[in-house]
Amino acid sequence: MTDPLDLAGTDDLLSPEEKAVRAAVRQVCDVSIEPYIARWYEDGELPVVRELAKELGSLGLLGMHLEGYGCAGMSAVDYGLACLELEATDSGIRSLVSVQGSLAMYAIRRHGTEEQRREWLPRMAAGEAIGCFGLTEPDHGSDPGGMRTRARHDGSDWVLDGTKMWITNGSVADVAVVWAQTEEGVRGFVVPTGTPGFSAVTIKHKMSLRASVTSELVLDGVRLPAEAAFPEVRGLGGPLSCLNEARYGILWGALGAARSCFRTALAYAGDRTQFGRPISGFQLTQAKLADMAVELTNGTLLALHLGRRKDTVGLRPEQVSLGKLNNVNKALEICRTARTILGANGISLEFPVIRHMNNLESVLTYEGTPEMHTLVIGQALTGQAAFR
Structure with missing residues (x-):
């Protein structure tokens, strides 16, 4: 039977262990975050940030792709799947995890002294320190x-x-x-x-x-x-190495926001009746849904490919830029298209679409704007740096 959220059958490319990681993250999101996230967004606050950090830490999600010092030492694909599920709930929640693990903890793990690692990483992995x-x-x-x-x-x-x-x-x-x-x-x-x-x-x-x-x-x-001070690293190579870690999580996470909006639009189109029939029965709506499904599939396959490379031979900066540029752009397009399918309901926080759409406007430009990632790719293609 066709799964409308996975037309290409990409789930068949995941191991049972990877699916179990995804399911565990989805469960904590469904129970501890999903019922409250629209209100937190409307109020403009995350009132349970410390409690949430400890809960996520107890699942091993903070610095989950790092080795030692209380970190889970899981794969890049595991981490990517976790980011996808977190951002399917909200980009802000994925940002909490990304900044903790891929920026702050990664910087200390890679560039810090042994004393710095021992002092901070176990507490940060447990969510006891942010x-x-x-x-x-x-x-x-x-x-x-x-x-x-x-x-x-x-x-x-x-x-x-x-x-x-x-x-x-x-x-x-x-x-x-x-x-x-x-x-x-x-x-x-x-x-x-x-x-x-x-x-x-x-x-x-x-x-x-x-x-x-x-x-x-x-x-x-x-x-x-x-x-x-970090003892060895000098120059921008230090912070940029951390940004590449965070960008990797983003190229997965954006797909979560896109999937949430696509799922919402698909269900809404089947329920919403106009001119005596569900709007999912009209050609233009089906064209929108088909385009969304294709782009979501393409982005998922790209993320999984990059994750497998990261776990084996590693990623070059231009490969991370390729993933971030494509997947965030396409995710934002999916969210905007979903908004049109929902009509006026698309701007209501009763549905997740406008929240994801607004969040992705920030995701689009943080950890490198589209212009900067375009130029990273351009330099890899031509050998010419066009940043200045």
């Missing part, structure tokens, strides 16, 4: 090399001054990974958020990612010991 990742600044998004945050030596200490903007988890975080200019180039620092001079202000008035904590970080003479 992390954030401070790279973007008010005037430096796509061009992080122009960042103004500075770290200077003062005796054996480091002193940090600067501002970071649009930081997920910022005002609830226990630890921030902050990138700053130094005399040696860009370096990363592990900053406990209780350090004097560190403050975080929640950003209000968002119309997207409303069920997510987004903050501005201010570092005003934040004094850190020498061992707070």
Whole structure:
């Protein structure tokens, strides 16, 4: 029997263990998040962020693709499937997990000292400590090399001054990974958020990612010991390596938002009657649904292919950009098309469509705008860098 959500039978490409991971994530979303997410979005808050982090940590979802230090050590495909299910509930929930695991925890795991790993990773994996990742600044998004945050030596200490903007988890975080200019180039620092001079202000008035904590970080003479710095990494290669990890999760996650909207539109079209028949019986509606199904299938196959590569030979940056650019663009198109099928009901929070559509407007430009990913792919094709 045909599954309208899986016309190509891509589920046959998953192992029983991978399906079990997906089912476990879906269950926690259905029980602990789905009944409340529309209200959280409408209220513009995530009031249970700490409780939710602990619950997700208890399932091994935080830093789940990392090895050791309390992390689950699961595959890239497992992690991708988890991101898809989380974002099928809400992009803000997937962002909580992505920033915790693929940005803050990954940075500490890959670039940190053994002491930093032992201090933070077990607590972060359990959801007992929340992390954030401070790279973007008010005037430096796509061009992080122009960042103004500075770290200077003062005796054996480091002193940090600067501002970071649009930081997920910022005002609830226990630890921030902050990138700053130094005399040696860009370096990363592990900053406990209780350090004097560190403050975080929640950003209000968002119309997207409303069920997510987004903050501005201010570092005003934040004094850190020498061992707070990542010891080896210099330059933008450090933060960009973390961004590639997060972008990988996004290329899966966006498909979850798309699937939720496609499922909603398919059901609505079968129930909604106009001119004496369900609108699913009209050719133009069927054309929309068919196009949505094709793009959802294509995106899923691309994500699964990239996941298998990541688990075997690894991914190059342009391959991650290929996935993020295609899947987010197509997911946003699917959500917008679903909105048209629902008509006026498409803008109501009684249905998930407008929430996913608005969220994906942020997903489209964070972790690299479409323009930047296009140029990454263009450079891989031509050998010419066109960023400047």
